[in-house]
Amino acid sequence: MFASFFAKRNAQNLKDEQYRFLFEEAPVDEVVVFDTETTGLSPKKDEILSIGAVKIRGNKILMSEKFELFIKPSREINEKSIKIHQIRNVDLENGIDPHKAIVQFLHFIGSRPLVGYYLEFDIKMMNTYVKPWLGINLPNPQIEVSGLYHDKKIKFIPDGVIDLRFDVMMNDLGLPIFGKHDALNDAMMTAMMYIKLRNIEKV
Template sequence: MFKNILKQWQKKKLFDKKFDFLFNESTKDEWVSLDCETTGLNPKKDEILSIGAVIIKENKILMRKTFNIFVKPSKNINPESIKIHHLREIDLQNAVEPDEAIYKLLEFIGSRPIVGYYIDFDMEMISKYTKKLIGIKLPNRRVEVSSIYYDIKKTRENYGFIDLKFDTIMNNLNIPTLGKHDALNDAIMTSMIFLKLKNLSKEKKNHF
């Protein structure tokens, strides 16, 4: 009830009604797995450098439906931050303006729920731009894979410390890594985690 009221309130605040589609009923059994590379970890002052996303439909990752875009920063990249996101000035030579990147992203994700690893951060980063461009934060439902993993692990083992590092979750679920950590690869690997957890949640006797 409250969520519906909140969505209606957000919808009324849209600057441009062509983005009403963000509030459409989402297609059953479809999600978007998303990841951002940023200049830092503070949504208030840091910027998005790249966004990767892929559509999940039922139990399939639609590799023909991926989104991968580089975003122009407003200033030169801090050399220290390159150690985190691994993006150099040369990698961003063909990057697009932030407004263009966000508009394209909104068209790609539509009203689908957004899957991610510590997705609150990515959503806050994106919402910083959408609030300026269309008047609202990103309204899509969030699906956090580390929370699903934690709940399943806790229910089945019910003791001890649970390591929620990305690589640990991948290893424990026997999911192969895709090489370097960039936005698109991380989005694809996160979608693999989501599907594995989705299936494991149906197999009550299967411990991991």
């Protein structure tokens, strides 16, 4: 009941009718898996540096429709941040304007459900750009792969302690880990995890 109320209120707050498509019915059996790289872990003060995403239709990752953008930040990236995501200031010299990046991302995802690993953080980062501009939070349904993994695993683990680290889940599912850590590679690995979890009874 409350979810329906907040969804309706969110839709009413939309400032630009050009983006009403975000609230339309999603294409059947399609989702978008996405990931971001950011300057830090605070949605209130940090910025998105890159976005990687892929569409899934049924059990197929649509690599021909992958999405990858690098965004020019408002200030230089500090050394501590670079060590985590390996994105240097020089790598973003040709990055695009944040607003243009979010516009492209919204048209890419449409109204499809969004899938991710610790997706809540990526959604919060996106909403720091979307909310001031459009007056809404992203309305797309959200699917957390660590939640799917937990629900598959919990009934077979007596003590209920489940390791939800990304590499641990990938190895447990027998999926390959790509060497390069970036938003697109992470999105692709998460997409493989999502498909595997959809199609097995137990982990």
